[in-house]
Amino acid sequence: MSTPLSDQEKRKQISVRGIAGLGDVAEIKKSFNRHLHFTLVKDRNVATPRDYYFALAHTVRDHLVGRWIRTQQYYYEKDxxxxxxxxxxxxMGRTLQNTMINLGLQTACDEAIYQLGLDIEELEEIEEDxxxxxxxxxxxxxxxxxxxxxxxxxxxxxxxxxxxxxxxxxxxxxxxxxxxxxxxxxxxxxxxxxxxxxxxxxxxxxxxxxxxxxxxxxxxxxxxxxxxxxxxxxxxxxxxxxxxxxxxxxxxxxxxxxxxxxxxxxxxxxxxxxxxxxxxxxxxxxxxxxxxxxxxxxxxxxxxxxxxxxxxxxxxxxxxxxxxxxxxxxxxxxxxxxxxxxxxxxxxxxxxxxxxxxxxxxxxxxxxxxxxxxxxxxxxxxxxxxxxxxxxxxxxxxxxxxxxxxxxxxxxxxxxxxxxxITPRRWLLLCNPGLADIIAEKIGDDFVTDLYQLRNLLDFIDDEAFIRDIANVKQENKQKFATYLEKEYDVKINYESLFDIHVKRIHEYKRQLLNLLHVITFYNRIKKNPSKHFVPRTVIIGGKAAPGYHMAKMIIKLITAVGLVVNNDPVVGDRLKVIYLENYRVSLAEKVIPAADLSEQISTAGTEASGTGNMKFMLNGALTIGTMDGANVEMAEEAGEENLFIFGMRVEDVEAMDKTGYNAQEYYQRLPELRQAIDQIQTGFFSPAQPELFKDVVNMLMKHDRFKVFADYEAYMTCQGKVSELYMNPKEWTRVVIRNIAGSGKFSSDRTISExxxxxxGVEPSDVKIPPPNEPSISSS
Incomplete structure (x- = not known):
């Protein structure tokens, strides 16, 4: 496979953001040097990469200031x-790249920084979330x-x-x-x-x-x-x-x-x-x-x-x-x-x-x-x-x-x-420019402010070239993220594996433990039948636990312990890897979401209010495995339930079980693969130096689990099998991806805020364009 283009190289191609005019580039270079000298009081002999970031940030901010002042004037005048x-x-995450995109300055800034002999991606990475x-x-x-x-x-x-x-x-x-x-x-x-x-x-x-x-x-x-x-x-x-x-x-x-x-x-x-x-x-x-x-x-x-x-x-x-x-x-x-x-x-x-x-x-x-x-x-x-x-x-x-x-x-x-x-400006244009360009080539770029236009992608569901382009941009994103993982975690990643992503706050109701039970079961199946073909997976879990939340911290420790065993087992090889993403945050989400094949949205039905990560994954071409909870329900309505991997209890099933009683022991006795996984955790298979390290986790699952992990285990395992089966048919998988992207139009925050x-x-959205005073003219074509 050829090396994927960097974001900087993609930006230089003709795209939804247009081509920079020479005057724009010259003006940005002039402003950049002015801020380096007069705001930061440095020249390029002593300036650091952070100084260059600040000079660029101030340059971009200059284009906001006139608009800001004129907008405030307008508010006072019109009341x-x-x-x-x-x-x-x-x-908020980072601001620089998002602001360049929203102001239509990104292409000009890219070219200006390139002509100055600097790497704009390096400068963007300097900014703190x-x-x-x-x-x-x-x-x-x-x-x-x-x-x-x-x-x-x-x-x-x-x-x-x-x-x-x-x-x-x-x-x-x-x-x-x-x-x-x-x-x-x-x-x-x-x-x-x-x-x-x-x-x-x-x-x-x-x-x-x-x-x-x-x-x-x-x-x-x-x-x-x-x-x-x-x-x-x-x-x-x-x-x-x-x-x-x-x-x-x-x-x-x-x-x-x-x-x-x-x-x-x-x-x-x-x-x-x-x-x-x-x-x-x-x-x-x-x-x-x-x-x-x-x-x-x-x-x-x-x-x-x-x-x-x-x-x-x-x-x-x-x-x-x-x-x-x-x-x-x-x-x-x-x-x-x-x-x-x-x-x-x-x-x-x-x-x-x-x-x-x-x-x-x-x-x-x-x-x-x-x-x-x-x-x-x-x-x-x-x-x-x-x-x-x-x-x-x-x-x-x-x-x-x-x-x-x-x-x-x-x-x-x-x-x-x-x-x-979610805002499509950050969660598509910024984080996945390759996909944004492919979409714009087919339906134009008005979808950026009217996301319902993505529905027009269904016209290309059988377009072989479009299917190939969608699959290629996903593979490029995966390869780029895999390179990041290998550098950060010293784990060799199979780029062709299914990238199975579960990133969100660590909490019992979000059921990272259900995901982990699938990982352990998958590991055991490989060990039991090492010569059998399995669809390879890279399971990536990330999120923070509240400092005082003991069980959430134990869940993180268990995930990392399982990963240590799985990732170093020569029998398993590159068929299964488990990585815990450290310090999950907005800028890291912008890297992992475009690379995802599968989005884990597996909370107990009736516990997740909505979720927005599910929407970001859907917009970026990941398929969802999830319960009928939160916004998953509406995602299934928009894309068709057959185009999501829906499993498990519905809200009414959970309510009925609350009345009759949930008996974890019953599932433990009836399901041998579940029993094996729990026994491994309980006896120290994943913590041989401290065999009883995870006794609190097992005790919670067996006796005090409000979120009924075992009750959905069997259905979840079956559904994961369907995921692997579809993944073996790349063309059909990509068609389902296109249906999901096409169905994500409802989930723009523009629609939410309009409502x-x-x-x-009691206010109406306005399309009034307020001319900024005394601002350099910036052309987008």
Whole structure:
């Protein structure tokens, strides 16, 4: 096989991004050298690759600045309704390449840097991932910001600028070790401080230093809980002060307040709460309106409810925030008073609707009795918002029928579904330019902003050349990623093997253990029949475990232990490899997702709210093996269930088993391959120096498994057999890939945000093009 083209070489070919004009290249080179000399105060005799990255970043940022200023001017002049997206996480990843693509500068920058004798890929790799998030929730928020900008919404994201991100994950002797994510140690060219808008945030009834010189905190200890609550209040207090400042000073050039009435506040301001972490926005807005702006309670409550909306992201009870009353008494006593009053009036209303139903009052109260008493933040969000949405149809149904059933019966019109999406700019154009070009050659490049146009690829389902091109770009991506793996992990990878990828947060409900049981069973089958033909697999698992989550850390250790045995067994050879991806993050996802053949989405039905990794894999030409959970259900509807590898219990099956009881021992006794795998784990086959190392994992699987791994094992093994069977027919496999890509149009975050805009926020997407002032002309042709 020929060596695949590098991304830089691909970019120089005619593609969806066009050819750079000579004037553009000269202007970028001039700007690059100016920043190297006058911003970084260096010349090329002493400059480092990092200096070159910063010079390029500042060059690209220059093209944003004029647009940014003109956009703010336009907002002040036209005074549109503004959307404020509150999230404790924004998992942005890297910014440089994404910005070049969105500005149409990538081709010109590539050529300019090439002419300067530098490698743009090397400069892109220098950039740190922005440490502002922790997986799916934060990455969704980042995709949403991309779509808000692309759709021309007057929208702002509000979060915490964590000085230290969640953590950098190191795998040492198979164990996860957390190291500080000092992502800002070299500075960040993509931010601009605004000290003139510094605002006070009050705790304990007096002014305290903010909780913003911050790191991501573990909430299993009291100190962590207190700091986390401080962070949550800090972000909403600072955000609401900024929102109200903007609301009052709405006209261009006017720094003095021009609005004093809050009658129009909901008509000009929409606040979206991304999960329960910013729930304190509700009592904080009430405090401002009642205590500072002197509105009466009823009017303040009307304004607050009409302004706020809440997105629920989980059905797991332990993931719904519940704060101890004593913490509020200590940190936020006024807010506790407000929450008590909200709850009192709320329960009065419920009691009038359902006389004598005291159990309903208990279930719907914002205050949960117990030791200690706790505030249910999800209930606060539901009561204090005019709209509540889930993030996939199956999840929204569960929200209405179980999690918030009582609330749905009272206000059914409040509940909506907004199926998640991903930005195709980052998750196709940026990470998979080869595939993007092949698609553009067939259907044009309008799919970048209208992903439903991918449906037109079905016209080429029998086009032999197109099938070959799709297969070739996948093989190139696999070879490129395999080279990365060999360099990083010193493991020889079979490029022709099936790349079986399972990357997401490590959690019992995501069932990495089910995947691992398949790996062990596959290993045992090879050992039992070494001369038999098996479809070779490279199994790649990655993700971080919460620092205090013992079982998740044990799962990581078990995966690495199994990999150590499998990868060094000469009988197995290159037919099976197991690799644990260290420090999974956005920039690593951009490498692994385009290379995937198979996407593992195997959570227990009814536990995954939506997922967005599944959508990214689908868009990039991986086939999905999964349960009917989260967005998998809608993916099956869009691509056809026959084009996904669906297995296992459905939600109703899980609910029925919950009633009758789940007996892991029954499956252990009945299924000999499962029993062999569990016995190997239990007796130390994968940990001979410590035979009882994984006894906690086995004990959980046998006695305390809420997520019923054994119940789906047999169906999963059968389905994996179907995967291997189809993979042996490359042409048919690629046809199924094309059907999946064609069916992924629904899962653009542009569609999701358009639905939020029209159905929750009351704003319309805009295609108005605001001309930037005094900016060098950049041609795309």
């Amino acid at each position: 549109p309704k503004r959307v404020h997206y509150l999230s404790l996480e924004f998992y 922005a440490g502002l998030g922790n997986g799916g929730l934060g990455r969704l928020a980042a995709c949403f910001l991309d779509s808000m900008a692309s759709l021309g919404l007057a929208a702002y994201g509000y979060g915490i600028r964590y000085e230290f991100g969640i953590f950098n994950q190191k795998i040492r002797d198979g164990w996860q070790v957390e190291e500080a994510d000092d992502w800002l140690r070299y500075g960040n060219p993509w931010e601009k401080a605004r000290p003139e808008y510094m605002l006070p945030v009050h705790f304990y009834g007096r002014v305290e230093p903010t909780a913003g010189g911050v790191k991501w905190v573990d909430t299993q200890f009291f100190e962590g809980k207190e700091l986390r609550l401080k962070q949550e209040y800090f972000v909403v207090a600072a955000t609401l002060q900024d929102i109200i400042r903007r609301f009052k000073s709405s006209k261009f050039g006017c720094r003095d307040p021009v609005r004093t009435s809050f009658e129009t506040f909901p008509a000009k301001v929409a606040i979206q709460l991304n999960d329960t972490h910013p729930a304190l926005a509700i009592p904080e807005l009430m405090r401002i309106l009642v205590d500072v702006e002197k509105l009466n309670w009823d009017k303040a409550w009307e304004v607050t409810r009409q302004t706020c909306a809440y997105t629920n992201h989980t059905v797991l009870p332990e993931a719904l925030e519940r704060w101890p009353i004593y913490l509020f008494e200590k940190l936020l006593p006024r807010h506790l008073q407000i929450i008590y009053q909200i709850n009192h009036l709320h329960l009065q209303r419920i009691a009038a609707m359902f006389p004598g139903d005291t159990d309903r009052l208990r279930r719907m109260s914002l205050i949960e009795e117990g030791d200690p008493k706790r505030i249910n933040m999800a209930h606060l969000c539901v009561v204090g918002s005019h709209a509540v949405n889930g993030v996939a149809q199956i999840h929204s149904d569960i929200v209405k029928n179980t999690v918030f059933k009582d609330f749905y019966e009272v206000e059914p019109g409040k509940f909506q579904n907004k199926t998640n999406g 939020y805009a029209r159905e929750i926020w």
